[in-house]
Amino acid sequence: MTFDGKVMVTGGAGYIGSHAVLALLDAGYEVVVVDNLVTGFAWAVDPRATLVEMAVEDPAVRQVIRDHRVRAIMHFAGSVVVPESVSDPLKYYRNNTVASRALIESAVEEGVAHFIFSSTAATYGTPQRVPVAEGDPTVPINPYGMSKLMTEAMLRDVAAAHPINYCALRYFNVAGADPQGRSGQSTVGATHLIKIAVEAATGKRGHVGVFGTDFATRDGTGVRDYIHVSDLADAHVAALGLLVSQPAESHILNCGYGRGFSVLEVLDAVDRVTNVAIERRFEGRRAGDPAELVADNRAILAALPWRPKRDDLDGIVHDALAWERKLAEMGK
Structure with a gap:
C-alpha cells in the first residue's frame, strides 16, 4: 500500500x-510537528518540516490533522524522568496518559490510520529475566513506566474498536546524536548518563553521580542497553512502513541492541573517547531504578527490515560528544 498524506510528529522539537x-524527511515523508516547546526547541526542528506550537491534548490538534492530511502520528510528547515521576506522579499521568488519551481520541475522530507510540522498557519494571522480551510480565515500578503502559492499553483497546493500527516501541536507553550534527540532546538538566558524562567531559558539570553500587551486577552498578538515537529513529520509519503494509495488524516491539553496559563501563568509554578522567561520585540508589534492563530484540529484527547501524558504545559517545561541543559553539 502507498502512503498518501503527512506524518504528524508530536514532541518533534525534543531529543x-x-x-x-x-x-x-530523509526517507521522503512530509512532516508536521506538534510541540508545545515546554522542553523542546523550535530551532531543533528541521526546516523541511512544518512546526505547529500546540499541546497534544488541545482539541485544535484535530484541525491540524485535517489541514495537513495527517495519515499517521508518531507520538513522542511527554515527560521522561523516572525519579521525577516518583516524586510527582500526577504530572506523569497528566502529561503522558491523559494527554495521550486526548491525542488518540483526536486521531480516531479524524480518521488517522496509523499510530506509533514512544513507549519504554520501564513498562517491565524489574524483569524476571534478562534479556527481557515483549511477552514478559509488565509490572512497572515507577509512575513513568505505568503512565506509558496505560497508554499502550488504550491503544490496544482503541485498535480493537476502530480502523487504526499501532506500534508501541519500547525504548531501552537512548543516547548519542545525529552523526551529521543536525540534532542531539539539548535538554537542560538532562538525566541520561551519557549526556551527563559528556557534559562533565566538556566542563558543563563538575562530576557524574553514580547512583547505586550494590546492585546484583558484575560491578555493582546498574546495567542498561544503550541504543543510538539515529538507529531508534530509523526503527520508527520502518515501523511506519510495517503499519501501512499490514493495516489490520498492531505490534509491540523492544528497541535495543540486546547487550548491556554498566554505569562504570559507560564512564570508562567516555574517558576513552574524550581523553578526560571524569570525576565519579558514588551515591545511594535512586527510587524506581531496576538493576539491569537489556532488550531481547529478536521480535523487532523479525518484524522489520531494520538493522542497527551504530551498535558501538564508543561511537555513541563520540556522537554525543560532538553534539555537546556544537551546543557550546551555538551558545546553547
Missing part, C-alpha cells in the same frame, strides 16, 4: 522526536 523528523 528523540527531532531525530525521527530527520529520518522521516
Whole structure:
C-alpha cells in the first residue's frame, strides 16, 4: 500500500522526536510537528518540516490533522524522568496518559490510520529475566513506566474498536546524536548518563553521580542497553512502513541492541573517547531504578527490515560528544 498524506510528529522539537523528523524527511515523508516547546526547541526542528506550537491534548490538534492530511502520528510528547515521576506522579499521568488519551481520541475522530507510540522498557519494571522480551510480565515500578503502559492499553483497546493500527516501541536507553550534527540532546538538566558524562567531559558539570553500587551486577552498578538515537529513529520509519503494509495488524516491539553496559563501563568509554578522567561520585540508589534492563530484540529484527547501524558504545559517545561541543559553539 502507498502512503498518501503527512506524518504528524508530536514532541518533534525534543531529543528523540527531532531525530525521527530527520529520518522521516530523509526517507521522503512530509512532516508536521506538534510541540508545545515546554522542553523542546523550535530551532531543533528541521526546516523541511512544518512546526505547529500546540499541546497534544488541545482539541485544535484535530484541525491540524485535517489541514495537513495527517495519515499517521508518531507520538513522542511527554515527560521522561523516572525519579521525577516518583516524586510527582500526577504530572506523569497528566502529561503522558491523559494527554495521550486526548491525542488518540483526536486521531480516531479524524480518521488517522496509523499510530506509533514512544513507549519504554520501564513498562517491565524489574524483569524476571534478562534479556527481557515483549511477552514478559509488565509490572512497572515507577509512575513513568505505568503512565506509558496505560497508554499502550488504550491503544490496544482503541485498535480493537476502530480502523487504526499501532506500534508501541519500547525504548531501552537512548543516547548519542545525529552523526551529521543536525540534532542531539539539548535538554537542560538532562538525566541520561551519557549526556551527563559528556557534559562533565566538556566542563558543563563538575562530576557524574553514580547512583547505586550494590546492585546484583558484575560491578555493582546498574546495567542498561544503550541504543543510538539515529538507529531508534530509523526503527520508527520502518515501523511506519510495517503499519501501512499490514493495516489490520498492531505490534509491540523492544528497541535495543540486546547487550548491556554498566554505569562504570559507560564512564570508562567516555574517558576513552574524550581523553578526560571524569570525576565519579558514588551515591545511594535512586527510587524506581531496576538493576539491569537489556532488550531481547529478536521480535523487532523479525518484524522489520531494520538493522542497527551504530551498535558501538564508543561511537555513541563520540556522537554525543560532538553534539555537546556544537551546543557550546551555538551558545546553547
